Amino acid sequence: MPSRSRQSDNDLMTVRTPRFRSEAEEAAWWDRNMDRLAEKAIACMQSRQALKAVTMRLPEGDMALARVIAAKRGLRYQTYLKTVIHAALQSEAKNLLKAGRGKRVAAATLEVPPTLSR
Secondary structure, eight states: OOOOOSOOHHHHTOOOOOOOSSHHHHHHHHHHHHHHHHHHHHHHHHTOOOOOOOOOOOOHHHHHHHHHHHHHHTOOHHHHHHHHHHHHHHHHHHHHHHHTSOHHHHHHHTSOOTTTOO
């Protein structure tokens, strides 16, 4: 299976632990780090944005190309398309800010709306 070039929710919650010589050493490590790891998990869950279902009609050729590229990256094609759209929107917003046009629109796209951040 090809390596994935994205971070899934599972990757964000993966904890890199050192090698332990004994169970007692491992238990002590978890006791020392549990609060920090819990805070990280809570922050991760709070940072998620709400998703809205969208239906789009795309040319069959674009869909076929998206499926091929997604497969090579080890992704589902829907996830790949979502990533492409997000990257393009962020890039366009930054370009608008640099050009000094659309400051209100571009600034709004670069931050999480207050209704989504809790």
